[in-house]
Amino acid sequence: MTSTDEIMSCPMNSWVSCVALLLLCTYDTSVARNAKTLLELSPQEYVSSLQPGRASLVYFSREVSPGVRLFLEQLENSAGALQDYGISVVKVNCLQEDISRYCGKENTLRKAYLFRANVLLREFPTDALFDVNAIVANTLFALLFNEVKYITSLLELQNLENSLKGRSNAIFAYVPAVGTPEHRAVMEAAFVYGTAHQFVLTTEVELLKSVGHDASDPSSARLFFCHCQRVPDLSQPCRRTPMTQSLTTLNIHTHLKLMAAPLVTEVVEDPEKVSTAHLQLGLPLVFILSQKETYEADKRTAEFVAWQLLGKAGVALLSRDSVDLNVLLRSNVAFKTAEEGVPIKYLVLDDTEEIIALVEDNIKGELVQEGEDEEDEDERDNNDQDIQDDPVMEAVYRDRKWELPLDLIRTLTEETFDAALMASAHTAVLFYASWEAVSLAALQSYGEVAVELKGTQGISLAKLNCWDWPDVCLKHNVTHFPVTKLYERGAGAVTYTGMLGTAALLRFLRLSSISCPLKLSTIEEVEEYLSGEVWADTSSCRGTSVLGLFHPGMKEAREAFVEAGKELRGCVTTGLYAEDDALVLARKYAMPLPALLLARHEDHRIDSIPLSEESAPDIVQTIRSELLGTFPEITVENLPNYWKLEKPFLALFSDGALPPRLRAEMLRLARGKGHEAFITCWINLRNTPVGRGVLKAYFSAPPPLPLLAWLNLHASGQVFALPTSCLGWRL
Template sequence: LPRGNRLIREFPTDALFDVNSIVANVLFALLFNEVKYVETLADLENTENMLKGKSNVVFAYVPATGTAEHRAVMEAAFVYGTVHQFVLTTEAALLKATSHDDPDVSSAWLLFCHCQRATDPAQPCRRTALGQPLTLLNIHRHLKLMGAPLVTEVAEDPEKVSTVHLQLGLPLVFILSQKETYEADRRTAEFVAWQLLGKAGVALLSRDLVDLNVLHRSNVALKTPDEGMPIQYLVLEDTDEVITLVEDKNKVKQIQEDEQREEEEEEEEEEKENNNQDIQDDQVVEAVSRDKKRELPLEQVLVLTEENFHSSISEAARTVVLFYASWEAVSLAVLRSYAEVAAHVKGTPGVLLSRVNCWDWPGLCSQENVTQFPTIKVYREGQQPVTYDGMWGTEELSSFILLSRVPCPLKLATVDEAEGYLRGEFPSELSSHHHTSLLGVFSPATGEAREAFEEAGNILSGHVRMGMYFEDDALALSRKYSVSPPALLLARSGGRSMEGIALSKHSVQDMVQMIRYELLDIFPEITVPNLPWYWQLRKPFLILFSAGDISQMESKEMLKLAKGRAQQAFVACWLNLKKTPVGHGILRKYFSTTPSLPVLLWVNLHAGGQVFRFPPEQSITEMNILSWLEKLQAGLEIPSSTLSEEDWKPPLPAYNFLQMMEPSVPELSPHASPHPGDTPVQHPPKSPGGDTAGGDTGTREESSQESTAEEVGSPGRDLRGTAPRLAARDKQGKRHSEL
């Protein structure tokens, strides 16, 4: 292949076996500078990074050069090479690296990489695959679709609307909107458009500008390219149904039949509504009733009565007692967890698991000061019993029981032992528990603080890993960490991070509060079990919702922010939707539909209930977030939604069980409250999802998702029922998950 007198390329004759191979190879040589060949994922990502904000990338994989697919790609590059950057590979490993699924490497593939939209260097390029065989016509069609607007805003009769999608034989989905919910509807339309890219077009149709003669609650319309077919107006509840609507042609008829049946059912429900007020839909009762025929494996749990109670707890070094009522649903649910705990700790020396049915032995339960069911206490020889006030799940109970075997605080005899403790050298009973280690350092002159620390350790036994050093050389040890006795040394991350804190307050209550506060993570992952502790701080949440683990860059930037001066004003945290799926329900209440992730929000649940969304087009960096927070404080940002202040009450006064229980709640000792202003242990503070610090984990997560739906419904909720609400209907009755 010469150009003038210069030889550009020579081709071996065995590579030119047909017309496709000749055209493909010649064009590949001529377009050598326009079509990049890459071998690794790093090469592809480098190309994408160079073109972010400038141009898009068309990435093609062909199993071998000289094929018909290779020719189609090169001919497309010859036409569109000045508009998009074409990238080619024959490496099967690279194809697999760009796909979440397991692609067929014997077939050719083409991905359109949307790098022009990625204006931030840290923002990845979205990729849209060509779903048809690699022919020149299909590539041309795909590139035309990728070049069309993501969402088209229309203000005319849908019958008259024509877009490139309809011209190319694809359907057009209309999201029906109105000005009150425009922002939420726009986000919904963009989310749907990304899911349907290459399969259908998406348009945002304003009801305020077009007089539609359709049901007011219709929120989606579908226009097909078939001539003479009327537009279908539908009522859909979530974005998945919109996507299924496009992908499954039989879905339209099914949805319309479901709507008709649903209207009939709603009329029947309205007739019965007045008769259903006295039905209490309690999750725990439901779960217990469902499993009541299942026999619990309680062979490892000793049954205690008034006759054998005192003799049994005196024989064992440590006795764990569950006080419950056999008629009470929560007790029976906890009994299931307790049976699993018994199997887990079986064979552990020095631990006896037992139970007392307070329905049979009320005198014994009163004698042991049991005022509510269920209650777990740990009895140790010569010490006051410790009451468990954590989650009722198997994992949490097991951790508490095993951790409580070790003296709290653990007294250390030498400086070497103390420093080894801070480095993570623990007794075998503690080695499997990944807690932050605390070491109290006291001189002989600080006896009052030492006694308060020991009493605090007794209260926190089973929850905290605490050590204590009070020998004559304690001053030298504390000065090593720039504090003077009495002091608290915290060793985080297995001793890699050390912090010294002076103990200025010497009361037991202050000591417990301070220890619990210092144990809170700087940038925590919010989960159902730990939310109450951060909720009690009564600060706004700066929370990052993520579909999985957050990236190293996001973690680094958020940690810098959390450690800064501004962190005193809010809780910087994150939530993993894979591990804590209740987050999906929370986001749907904030935005009507789940936004693209990750999403950073400012949520002030304690004052005003306003939810602000960090601009998605900005990268999550400390400087960008601080600048955004300054705008929030100055009142320059508009909230994405505002949470309802509506009270969550029982359906009838007779069901106000909490009010009935209130007079019987006994006075608690000062140390029973972990933070200033806390409610008593019997009624821990509710989380945004309605959870409390105690409760069966088997029922907690579902409960918190449904109660979140009640608490965080926005004032625009009814409006979003006509503009596309696209969230599951809340037909469930309100639940008393506090019980």
């Protein structure tokens, strides 16, 4: 007898033991099995290994590129799970000269194949098999085609329920996307219970809304037990009982066992001795106390309550006439919890609403207690390092159901890449991996940027999946992902190095599409440039504009500035004025030529800087330093710009805006002797709450604010709290 057969044959009162036995057997089997369960065969060996009726998931391999290697790791990790369902996982090593049906296909590297014996059942793009859950879920979904019906509308669900009325029940599940852990859990349950119930699957959130369920969070999977077997009349609807727990394999098994239990259990013994499936599964049991004269009415009451509490608690009908307990004569309801040693409560309740409220209040109390226990455990562990990347993955998982405007983004291949770069003056290309969480987060931001740039002349957006086209990515020096590059027709590319957010990427693309430097020919154009009016329709460019002023004879300095402008493309707008009347502007801003003018549009201020060094790298360094500011506020977005300078931080931590006197003291320090050796900055903990985590990491107790700290993380990794007397202010 197989493990599946044993589960199906377990009696109700020993189901928990059966599940434990199955898990133990599965564990023992997986330990005993060779650690490497992915079979590697030649085409001839694979053909000779085929068995009638046995399924196999096969990947035909010619060469192992970086993308293929990652897929093979996931395939190997899934082999043990699929073998538990009698499915072999095979890698067929194709010879270069092999031109057989599958080894000879051009797109073999991007597909896996599911066979039953030698009959092909399904082709899977490797993109769809991005991890173990996706591989197991999609493979079982293909094999259980008859046991699991996929639907998209309420009419389909109603027609299917009508066909089952009086005969069988249905399990209706909504999952936000195929290949998720919840999809896998539903498929594994269908593998066990598919012969007992009709499984129905959808990924349509509108259908979830149609069945009357709250769909405010489309990323949460849902499962319903449709009671159609009890409905002999086609005009009556099937009741649907939602599963309140998360969709895991064990929770689904538990829910189905509860749905299979008797609606009302009639007992004739001491309640202390009664044990039902609900109690064994940790749920409470409600006794409706009855007697011979009111038996029919009490039974109807018990059935009504049982339907309301289905999946939450069991209901039993206890006859007072059969049990000699005086307490029964003074009560009409008894309440028994699954916890050992807790006495039964005997109550007098006025109506069914009070009975239902009794159970729901008990459930709420347990949830509150569980939450408090989890908080206590988190405080004891006090270890946030284990979830470094979880916020990114969780955000992607939560938002993956939202439709991205990918119709505004061109999908590139090896054949179309070069032609696409020539189709527009500027083409942005996102190099990503379709299975990787950070890439998917970047793709979401990229889609939002596409919406913002819709209709913008001269800028087109494209994407290339490095999983499918690794050679193209390597050719363009993409060795990690995601990476965004902006290509100018007939010129080179600029690589984006900023944050993944929409605003930062949008600003980069808009700035990069502007000529750098922008050559100006009249003083009127210069004044318009410095005022920011030239960017009136492009808010992303209204930060700081840089203007280089040169006499026509300053050829070397002018050429160095042009090179610097190209280097700073995408970071800041640069303009160039090198006419005969440049001296007029030099006198106006009291600065000898050559000079830089920095128009800080947000502050309505123009700063002038002499160019003592005339090499392009020196000009770039001067402009970058000026853009950083004298006493900047550090945020999550701008921290990388300061961090890569590899200087110590003299940081003032403040709980809110700085008082004028304190700001003046810090500015005096930032402009003082030796200030070039470190970065003087401040962190507003209200704007950047992550700063509190920094203080918590380095100080045993939260220090009083404001706090002046020396952060030398690049060299010695030391953090010092400086006395407030350093600045001469009084707290």
